[in-house]
Amino acid sequence: xxxxxxxxxxxxxxxxxxxxxxxxxxxxxxxxxxxxxxxxxxxxxxxxxxxxxxxxxxxxxxxxxxxxxxxxxxxxxxxxxxxxxxxxxxxxxxxxxxxxxxxxxxxxxxxxxxxxxxxxxxxxxxxxxxxxxxxxxxxxxxxxxxxxxxxxxxxxxxxxxxxxxxxxxxxxxxxxxxxxxxxxxxxxxxxxxxxxxxxxxxxxxxxxxxxxxxxxxxxxxxxxxxxxxxxxxxxxxxxxxxxxxxxxxxxxxxxxxxxxxxxxxxxxxxxxxxxxxxxxxxxxxxxxxxxxxxxxxxxxxxxxxxxxxxxxxxxxxxxxxxxxxxxxxxxxxxxxxxxxxxxxxxxxxxxxxxxxxxxxxxxxxxxxxxxxxxxxxxxxxxxxxxxxxxxxxxxxxxxxxxxxxxxxxxxxxxxxxxxxxxxxxxxxxxxxxxxxxxxxxxxxxxxxxxxxxxxxxxxxxxxxxxxxxxxxxxxxxxxxxxxxxxxxxxxxxxxxxxxxxxxxxxxxxxxxxxxxxxxxxxxxxxxxxxxxxxxxxxxxxxxxxxxxxxxxxxxxxxxxxxxxxxxxxxxxxxxxxxxxxxxxxxx
Numbered sequence: 001x002x003x004x005x006x007x008x009x010x011x012x013x014x015x016x017x018x019x020x021x022x023x024x025x026x027x028x029x030x031x032x033x034x035x036x037x038x039x040x041x042x043x044x045x046x047x048x049x050x051x052x053x054x055x056x057x058x059x060x061x062x063x064x065x066x067x068x069x070x071x072x073x074x075x076x077x078x079x080x081x082x083x084x085x086x087x088x089x090x091x092x093x094x095x096x097x098x099x100x101x102x103x104x105x106x107x108x109x110x111x112x113x114x115x116x117x118x119x120x121x122x123x124x125x126x127x128x129x130x131x132x133x134x135x136x137x138x139x140x141x142x143x144x145x146x147x148x149x150x151x152x153x154x155x156x157x158x159x160x161x162x163x164x165x166x167x168x169x170x171x172x173x174x175x176x177x178x179x180x181x182x183x184x185x186x187x188x189x190x191x192x193x194x195x196x197x198x199x200x201x202x203x204x205x206x207x208x209x210x211x212x213x214x215x216x217x218x219x220x221x222x223x224x225x226x227x228x229x230x231x232x233x234x235x236x237x238x239x240x241x242x243x244x245x246x247x248x249x250x251x252x253x254x255x256x257x258x259x260x261x262x263x264x265x266x267x268x269x270x271x272x273x274x275x276x277x278x279x280x281x282x283x284x285x286x287x288x289x290x291x292x293x294x295x296x297x298x299x300x301x302x303x304x305x306x307x308x309x310x311x312x313x314x315x316x317x318x319x320x321x322x323x324x325x326x327x328x329x330x331x332x333x334x335x336x337x338x339x340x341x342x343x344x345x346x347x348x349x350x351x352x353x354x355x356x357x358x359x360x361x362x363x364x365x366x367x368x369x370x371x372x373x374x375x376x377x378x379x380x381x382x383x384x385x386x387x388x389x390x391x392x393x394x395x396x397x398x399x400x401x402x403x404x405x406x407x408x409x410x411x412x413x414x415x416x417x418x419x420x421x422x423x424x425x426x427x428x429x430x431x432x433x434x435x436x437x438x439x440x441x442x443x444x445x446x447x448x449x450x451x452x453x454x455x456x457x458x459x460x461x462x463x464x465x466x467x468x469x470x471x472x473x474x475x476x477x478x479x480x481x482x483x484x485x486x487x488x489x490x491x492x493x494x495x496x497x498x499x500x501x502x503x504x505x506x507x508x509x510x511x512x513x514x515x516x517x518x519x520x521x522x523x524x525x526x527x528x529x530x531x532x533x534x535x536x537x538x539x540x541x542x543x544x545x546x547x548x549x550x551x552x553x554x555x556x557x558x559x560x561x562x563x564x565x566x567x568x569x570x571x572x573x574x575x576x577x578x579x580x581x582x583x584x585x586x587x
Contacts, residue, residue, distance in 0.1 A: 047116035049563035071096035086144040094135035119249040120507040130236040135162040155197035155202035163188040176283030207314040221303035238287035246275035246505040275505030292387035330398040336389035341381040347372040354513035371446040379503040393431025418458030450517035473529030480521035484562040522556040552579040
């Protein structure tokens with residue numbers, strides 16, 4: 001079989017030199033006076049976690065130039081089946097291009113950060129475009145081979161991934177008026193991987209009622225246009241496009257609390273109400289992050305995971321089976337970013353005390369240690385190297401779990417399925433962060449091991465034979481969201497532990513005081529069911545249905561505010577009980 005898909009995009013060219021970006025393509029602003037909306041500078045209040053007044057910072061991807069950029073895919077396969085073998089060979093290929101523009105739209109390329117209504121920081125941005133070409137695909141071969149009571153599933157796959165970019169120019173913007181650099185066309189990545197796929201099933205007693213199954217497979221990380229090796233690896237993207245600087249709204253011109261930064265924003269050093277910029281590479285043509293050549297080319301360089309499983313399938317009675325399976329998954333080829341401009345000795349440790357609050361685990365009050373702040377002499381210096389984490393120590397990530405399920409198709413048209421899945425995740429990069437404290441200066445949790453999180457799912461269906469009434473329903477019980485409590489600490493509260501104020505005149509630091517994997521929100525327990533009446537008219541059949549969603553009317557919270565000022569305030573809850581009426585016709 002053969003399949004080909006081709007898409008093309010054409011969007012007018014955009015001018016980045018103006019102070020205000022047009023939103024014609026986005027449909028983001030809802031007010032009629034969109035031009036006025038675009039001039040409203042967005043504010044993020046870290047005390048409440050609320051974005052207001054203007055759009056929150058984000059980027060968008062689309063095709064911009066008056067030229068066609070294509071996305072084309074092919075796939076084909078052929079099978080060969082004999083008595084003992086069922087072989088299959090296939091090919092997949094994809095070629096495409098993406099042109100992205102970032103940090104759009106943000107009024108005047110600036111946004112503000114407040115702490116409970118008080119200005120603390122501003123962010124400056126330099127919009128830019130980048131174009132990346134991707135070519136990826138693979139070849140595979142697999143064979144199912146039956147030998148007496150043993151069935152082997154043997155497979156191997158070759159994957160490739162290529163990225164490149166054309167010549168690109170970064171022009172001047174509001175806060176980088178001198179930026180004008182061209183990057184020549186070049187290839188970015190060239191990955192090759194061969195991965196095995198192995199499986200076996202054994203009929204234990206030869207009666208087809210008890211089977212033992214095992215698998216051992218390797219999978220490579222899925223890479224597309226975006227991510228570390230797509231757009232992010234493009235040199236245009238690797239320049240510093242946004243910086244932060246502290247802001248003390250004291251009224252540099254004699255006006256107190258006027259919510260306008262009284263400083264020269266083109267001066268990177270501290271002046272007026274503004275502190276120094278967070279990266280001196282802002283506006284410079286040199287990429288702030290250099291890629292280690294060892295991670296860009298070769299065999300076996302992509303991120304990957306191995307997965308092993310062992311399962312037993314048992315027929316309990318006619319049309320009723322039980323499956324019990326154990327899975328383990330572990331990952332490799334982790335990456336780490338090393339800021340070569342600083343060393344571990346250029347960071348000072350400090351600690352903070354969590355608020356005393358009965359809603360927090362252990363009622364709060366514990367000390368959150370192993371927090372870091374760069375020394376004032378090194379503030380804003382950036383020279384990042386992206387390389388393998390194994391160059392600095394061992395990093396681990398794994399998941400293991402158990403699935404148990406029952407499937408039944410009983411006489412009389414009864415269908416019932418159900419089971420549970422329980423698993424836990426382990427991540428550990430403590431060795432890496434001991435040498436590279438810049439990785440997560442305000443995140444002390446380098447070893448995270450979640451408890452076993454269990455989800456339960458069931459479904460059933462039955463048709464009452466004499467009255468032709470269908471009854472069906474589903475039930476699911478899923479763990480709630482992991483709890484986070486981001487507490488904002490002023491520099492005055494940190495200085496006694498740090499021995500000095502925060503570097504760069506930074507006014508606040510935000511710290512999550514709940515260790516990941518230790519506290520979770522409401523479980524989602526949801527029951528849905530349907531009642532349908534079948535009507536028959538000769539060869540035509542129809543049904544009148546009543547569906548009830550969330551029949552128990554659960555109001556489980558699915559997303560909560562992470563800011564401690566509004567700790568556990570619901571943001572998204574399960575939709576309330578809903579009833580739907582429908583009619584189906586089959587003819």
